[in-house]
Amino acid sequence: MAFDPTSKFSYFSTLMKKLKVIELFAGVGGFRLGLEQAKNYKVVWSNQWEPSTKMQHASLVYEARFGAENHSNKNISEVLTEHIPDADIVVGGFPCQDYSVATTLQNSKGLIGKKGVLWWTIHRILTEKTNPPKYLFLENVDRLLKSPSNQRGRDFAVMLKSLGDLGYAVEWRVINAADYGMPQRRRRVFFIGYHKSTSAYKQLQKTDGSDWIHSEGTMPNAFPIATISEKRNSFSITDDLVQLSETFNAGQKLSPFQNSGVFINGTVVTEKTTAAYDGPRTILGDIVDKKTVSKEFYISPDDYAKWDYLKGAKKEVRTAKTGFNYNYSEGGMVFPDALDNASRTIITGEGGKSASRFKHVVQTTKGLRRLTPIELERLNMFPENHTQLEGITDTKRAFFMGNALVVGVVEKIGKTLYKKINP
Secondary structure, three states, X not given: OXXXXXXXXXXXXXXXXXXXEEEEOOOOOHHHHHHHHHOOEEEEEEEOOOOOOOOOHXXXXXXXXXXXOOEEOOOHHHOOHHHOOOOXXXXXXXOOOOOOEEOOOOOOOOOEEOOOOOHHHHHHHHHHXXXXXXXXXXXXXXXXXXXXXXXXXXXXXXXXXXXXXOOEEEEEEEEEHHHHOOOEOXXXXXXXXXXXXXXXXXXXXXXXXXXXXXXXXXXXXXXXEOOOOOEEEEEXXXXXXXXXXXXXXXXXXXXXXXXXXXXXXXXXXXXXXXXOOOOOOOOHHHHOOOOOOOHHHEOOHHHHHHHHHHHOOEEEEEEOOOOOEEEEEEOOOOOOOOOOOOEOOOOHHHOOOOOOOOOXXXXXXXXXXXXXXXXXXXXXXXXXXXXXXXXXXXXXXXXXXXXXXXXXXXXXXXXXXXXXXXX
């Protein structure tokens, strides 16, 4: 066969265009799976550390699926920035914590985050990098936009301002995966940072914030929204981080941040948007295994009453440990879970045999049963048995999925982001 230099050039050109990725708080690799399915991304370094356990189960699964090369299983707070390679983009689902800041007499620079808060580890890496990443792609629980309860939205404001000080503009959206046909009703806030050196930053700088939210940004192109916005808010974040931490939105009952928005040059534009989607949908019934399921997942009829009580509505008097009596009430839940809709959100306590208000239970011809690890993986759009590994219990596998994200959301955003920065 004759040598084709054009073909070789095209091959190496494609490789060169791949964005180098640092994956933080990697878990069992949901971000990596989504980006690998999106193509044009290459993870050059990853980190997963679980401080509360001696055995690093998630990291073991990650290494089993993606290899140990360039993977770190050390406390990220103790990893020196110089040991982290340069990359084009940092991704990760970091823990939702208290992001307040303070000053110290010992530190002339003044600003520190609360000890152990991992957001400030990301901030430290971005600050210390001689060649900072051009893009950020991060995920968190949607309550980040309205925490803490006594200063609604303060935590997100601190994050935005800290990123702005480092030269990033930010675009965010709360996405419910089920709104776009995916099998789980899982709401998470995803946000993308664009460094001031990028063409995307310059484009956003010239674009009306609402236009970026509605049509020009990465998010609306990945996940279209209805054209009519229910709420719009615009304001500035100009205080230094300490003052912002102490005074932002103090005394207000509602957060100023809506579920969609942009932040650039100290200015926030935020709107409440709704999903626009009319494509195919995956429901819980589609992912439920039709094959024989191990009897350990079936609930004994003797325990039906326990499950029914926990899932049901309640209005009762309870006694606290102090002896104080109080009125307790909660609404009922669909029991068993509806098979003709996307599933409820998976939580970390999904595994185990004990009766629970929040675990999924489905009706089968053989009786009521809990979901299997494979079914939970399907709900997050992971490959089947991704978390199966010797020494990893089914309860731990369920815990992994309670902590994970929906891979399909990452894939869609990853594809769209790549097109935006490589038109």
